[in-house]
Amino acid sequence: MNARKDKVIRSTDVDALSSRYFAVKKDYIDDPYMDIMVDGLKELLPFTSNINFSISRNLKSAFETPKLPAINRGTYIRTKSIDLVVEQFLRKFKEEPEVQVVSIGAGSDTRPFKFLSLYSNLKYFEYDFVESVKIKKAIILRNKELSSIVKFQNLNDVEKDFSNYQEFLRYDENLFTPNYNLCPIDLRLLGDKYNINSLQNLNPNIPTLILGECVLCYMEPADANQVIKFFHDNLNKSSILLYEPIGGDDNFGNVMVKNLSSRGISLPNLMHYNTLEKQFERFTKELKIENLQIADMNFVLNNWIDGDELNRINHLEFLDEVEEIVLMNKHYCLILAQWGDLNFKPIQKFQLVHE
Amino acid sequence: MLDLDKIIDDVKKCNHVPENDILELCLLVQEILIEEPNIQLIDTPITVCGDIHGQLHDLLTLFSIAKYPPETKYLFLGDFVDRGFYSLETFLLLLCYKIRYPDRVFLIRGNHESRQITTVYGFYDECLRKYGSANVWRYCCEVFDYLALGAYITNGSSGGDGGVFCVHGGLSPDITSIDQIKYIDRKQEVPHEGSMCDLLWSDPEENIPAWAVSPRGAGFLFGQNETERFCYKNNLNLIARAHQLVMEGYKEVFDGSLVTVWSAPNYCYRCGNIAACLTIDDDYNRTYQVFESDDSSMVVQSKILPNDYFL
Incomplete structure (x- = not known):
């Protein structure tokens, strides 16, 4: 495990958050918690290092340079499609006493606040690198609304946040509340350093949806598959929803690998599972998970979003990058796999289906 | 007096060209x-x-493959x-x-040769970054307004085969001849609607029965019919246009009556596509030359790439 490489992967959370930030600004998506998250990150991220100058500068530019329309649309369909699946999952199990969502590599995602305020039987779990977890915890604890959504009661008078590097290092890294569990987990060590009991409060016997947005793609194929296998082996009624880039069989993937490597980001899975078919075989043959649905983001955009909504999106801003967005969307996909006695059938259609 | 050779040399090396020289250059070209x-x-x-x-370096590659002007027209x-x-150097x-x-x-106008579009897609920012003011951008925009809207290529013979109609985008429902x-x-400035807008914005689309709304928000989609x-009425054997990224550099549709030519390889340093140019000889034969991006220039540039992926 390479600390510098991990830091670069953590930095992709700023990319994802800033993309959502501008998609919210342009009215593609609605997110009442966005500003809390962005303001918190801007203030706290510099304390996570003793050299904070470049962090502040990169952050400033990330949230000051608006995204091109094609990126906004891609961010829209990514966020919207995952929300649609989560919503259906929670609706299907709303009569159950408890249901779980586990977000791996959660970063600055605001989804827990949205869904925890809507579903009282929901327990939300977020796992990420320790630095990301500490920042998120501090952002939640200093904000009344978020604290109340996660039912935080400061019984033991814990430290709410940190205001320099020393305090950051000492800051406690876990947050366990009645409906929310935020802890540092190095996903690559699941099944090795961590067993199912290390994931505090996680109940292996109730309906669970695992979410991974652009997280497994940064791992070696064996590590990524170990993560899926760990949940498959340990949770009895569960589903996993992944949003991942796929290299494709054109030159797009090779260029992506080269471009991102100049930022120090490596994507070992991108060319390994470069098509929908290869992803399909990964699950059915390598991981032996039979119940599987996969679609690329063009298919999702064309089949999941109704005419009125599509019309609304098309009129938000002027778009000249029509062919580019089709090309981008072709190289990202949604994968929904499930096992155990879950019987989760979202109404949305997928391209490749196996039951 | 403008030293054109020196400016050409500087531009190829991406050296700074004085603002006044650019003004002079723009005024000269407007006269033509x-x-x-x-x-x-x-x-x-x-x-x-x-x-x-x-993509200046890719344009230089194009010239080195298809020969520098004036050797090739x-x-x-x-x-x-x-x-x-x-953009500015290009x-x-x-x-x-x-x-x-x-x-x-010969240069004709594309939909990006517009004040409005260049403020969104980079040219305005580039001029501001390189010159500290928008003057250079303003001079260039003046030139944009003088660019022709299309071209008609002919071998000079009367009747017979017909010529080639060239335009950036495509056809307009308001224009039959x-x-x-x-x-x-x-x-x-390029208007938001009407025939001038359509010529610069429209796209061909396979399997549509008639004119249709364009997803770009300007221009139309038009089909084989x-x-x-249009080809029959104007005695054409080909419509050559650009405007759409095609991964193979060129793409003929509608039984060869329309071609899209794309000359920016690895577009936006991201798309991984091949580029092409089309040579039409005296018998209207078409020869495509394809080329790829110069890798070395891409690696330097990608360090300042903004967030162009979903991460």
């Missing part, structure tokens, strides 16, 4: 362009190039600027060649 009709009449043989989008179908990092180089060889280099284009008052009708 103002004399050109909306639809330029060009004799074969000619090499037709699609979008360049500020060129028609550029617009979209010289935006997206790439060297445009200046083409202007220099236009001034030096006005009968060997090429002659009608001659009456457009082109010296203006509209294309065949």
Whole structure:
């Protein structure tokens, strides 16, 4: 495990958050918690290092340079499609006493606040690198609304946040509340350093949806598959929803690998599972998970979003990058796999289906 | 007096060109362009190039493959600027060649040669970054307004095969004959609708029965019927246009009656596509030359790439 490489992967959370930030600004998506998250990150991220100058500068530019329309649309369909699946999952199990969502590599995602305020039987779990977890915890604890959504009661008078590097290092890294569990987990060590009991409060016997947005793609194929296998082996009624880039069989993937490597980001899975078919075989043959649905983001955009909504999106801003967005969307996909006695059938259609 | 050779040399190396020289260059080229009709009449043989989008190094590759002007006669179908990092140098180089060889280099307007579009897609910001003010951008925009809207390529024989109609985007429901284009008052910012807008914005689409709304928010989609009708009425054997990224560099549709030519390899340093230019000889034979991006220039540039992926 390479600390510098991990830091670069953590930095992709700023990319994802800033993309959502501008998609919210342009009215593609609605997110009442966005500003809390962005303001918190801007203030706290510099304390996570003793050299904070470049962090502040990169952050400033990330949230000051608006995204091109094609990126906004891609961010829209990514966020919207995952929300649609989560919503259906929670609706299907709303009569159950408890249901779980586990977000791996959660970063600055605001989804827990949205869904925890809507579903009282929901327990939300977020796992990420320790630095990301500490920042998120501090952002939640200093904000009344978020604290109340996660039912935080400061019984033991814990430290709410940190205001320099020393305090950051000492800051406690876990947050366990009645409906929310935020802890540092190095996903690559699941099944090795961590067993199912290390994931505090996680109940292996109730309906669970695992979410991974652009997280497994940064791992070696064996590590990524170990993560899926760990949940498959340990949770009895569960589903996993992944949003991942796929290299494709054109030159797009090779260029992506080269471009991102100049930022120090490596994507070992991108060319390994470069098509929908290869992803399909990964699950059915390598991981032996039979119940599987996969679609690329063009298919999702064309089949999941109704005419009125599509019309609304098309009129938000002027778009000249029509062919580019089709090309981008072709190289990202949604994968929904499930096992155990879950019987989760979202109404949305997928391209490749196996039951 | 403007030293064109020195400017060409500087531009190729991406050296700074003084603001006053750019002003002078823009005024000179306007004098040439103002004399050109909306639809330029060009004799074969000619090499037709699609979008360049500020990818200067790839334009130099194109010239080294298809030969530098004046050895080869060129028609550029617009979209010289935006997206790439060297829009200004790309445009200046083409202007220099236009001034030096006005009968060997032809430039027509693309939808990105517009004040509104260049403020969104990079050219405005690039000028501001390189010159600290918007003056240079303003001079270039003045030139945009003088660019012709299309070209008609002919081998000079009367009747028979018909010529090649060239335009950046495509057809317009308001225009049935090429002659009608001659009456457009082109010296203006690209309008949001109407025939001038359509010529620069429209796209061909397979399997549509008639004119349709374009997802770009400007121009129209047109099918094989509209294309065949226009070719028949105007005695054309081909419509050559650019405007759309095609991964193979060029793409013929509608039984070969329309071609898209794309000349920006690895577009936006991200798309991984091949580029092409099309040479039409005296018998209207088509020869495509394809080329890839120069890798070494891409690696340098990608360090300043913004967030162009979903991470």
